[in-house]
Amino acid sequence: MLFEKLLRPTLYRLSGDDPEVVHERTVRLLGLLPADPPLLRGHYGVDDPATVFGLRFPNRVGLAAGMDKDGRALHAWPALGFGFVEVGTVTRLAQPGNPKPRLFTLAEHDAVINRMGFNNSGADALAARLAAGGKPGVPLGISIGKSKVVPLTEAVADYRYSLRSLYPYADYFAVNVSSPNTPGLRELQDRGALSELLGELQRTSRELATGEPTPLLVKVAPDLTDSALAELLEVCDEHGVAGVIATNTTLSRAGLSGLEAVVGRETGGLSGGPLTERAREVVRFVHTQTGGRLPIIGAGGVLSGQDARRLLDAGASLVQVYTGFALKGPGLVREINRTLAGWR
Template sequence: MYASLAKPLLFRLDAERAHHLTLDLLEQASRVPGWPALARAVTAPADARLAQTVWGQSYASPVGLAAGLDKNGVAVPAFGALGFGFLEVGTVTPLAQPGNDRPRLFRLPPDDALINRMGFNNDGAGALHGRLAALGTRPVPIWVNIGKNKVTPNEDATSDYLTCVRTLQEVADAFVVNVSSPNTPGLRALQAADDLALLLRAVVAEVDAGRVRTLRRPPVLVKLAPDLHPDDFGASVQAALDAGAQGVIVSNTTLSRDGLTHPHRAEAGGLSGRPLTRRSTDLVRGAYRITRGRIPLVGVGGIFSAQDAYDKLRAGAALVEVYSALIYRGPGLVRDLNRGLARLLERDGMSSVTDVIGVDA
């Protein structure tokens, strides 16, 4: 029904308008008493081979929702009902901000890609805390992607990340430190190894300090860009490891426009979708070789099929995330990925998804 009915209608609308319409519908569905739990009972991954424990948390599937689709956590129950193993909300900043001027989201259908220059538009950390605190029982781990406000200079950026941690630690199952969005001026400079190490040490220390107050110690991950020079990428991954980060997400959107055919390729912003499939998988493999599997990696970028996800797991990712493919393939994508991964594991005689992590690295 998505391919034949919903998608053609949505793709007639401006991309951001369609995004908000879909999110509004999912928000309303999230409020229907009992529906998310009932749907989750049907869609939840049933194959035990997909399950694993990471950072002491249970993941029924390695497939998660990437940040950016539900920035304000308004539709968490509905997204959980689709069969994801975990959800990442945000990016959230200490103070609410409108983001960049519209238009700022563009589809490139022939390329199975999106370009966005949203600019961390969100309701602020306090509002997100209220929504997540009101959820009650959550079917899957919920990660919170944190960033700095646009008006905050880089020399003061650490205080913004720490404010997000203090505000959200009691409701976050993991923190993702976003230093790699291309849509906040100067943000990517924080990926430089020395600056990154200082920032991550401060965030990890803040989480440790808040453990007594919240009785929670969510892991701290960092999300890196695919556009770093190989030497700089390696230095940033090593800096994250040395600073005590518990995971690395590879990767964010790219500024590259190689191979694109749609006229929107000229738009400024970060590119996501199929053009990143091979590049992000190669970067996962490189990060796994640097870390030698000592911390979990999360593979993001161009996952449209179970084979795409499987390739990232074999390259070294313990978990994977999707965004653009959900726009192009619809909610059935999650089911297809879970079922396809189970078939691939069976084909290769693997008893658990953990058996394939990094075997190609």
């Protein structure tokens, strides 16, 4: 409540009401915190371990990709209660992303529209940062995507480069083929393209592994039809994918009204409140379609502890937050952790 009533309005006022500036300053400040700062120790997190796709998580609440693309605040996130952290989406080539403005807050709907476009410093820069600064004290996921300037016909090699560069550091990889902000990217969710991509990434992973290969997950769009999603899951099963992240942002603008609908005409992916129900539907579909065999990280519209609980009840094993955290602050992480504690 303090964050929503005082800190967030102050951050926006000091940043000229520019949400991207707020984001940048927040990550920069968090990056200055020491590992396990005494003032935060034990305040937000809960010891509620879970083992999913072979990894032990201290709790079920993760930071979604997009908040800390370049891994600049890795040691701060566990102190804020996160049981795992996903950095990225990172691409082989460093890229500035789409032109600004590209991030819009829709406060009335607890929602955000972004068309960031995978702005990041590149896979090699992230690898260098991880080599120098080390990993966080919780499992680290790395989301990899396609460089914008690389044509779809060369996408496999582009993803494979990032996988190779970052392989020593990831506890799992998330293959992002579902962002709406890189032209043509979602075509990689089609059967043929996805099968080729996953086949090559799994082969590369086995080549690089010194023991068990690093788990490979696929992040799916909420806008897929049931038949398209079922086909995607068949491909995931054929290639031994370890799990699915459901879901990415949506192109739908259903439910927006009033002045928010004006902002809603901005292009880009919508996240937050309008995605809550659809994310739960996709999680339930994936769980049912796979007979519960494929682990799911539920993401999208998690704005309360009950939202997170409903995702687990629908079939997710873990949850991720991004928009909810950005809008409500670390108190949301504490609330989710306490709501999920002891869930079975």
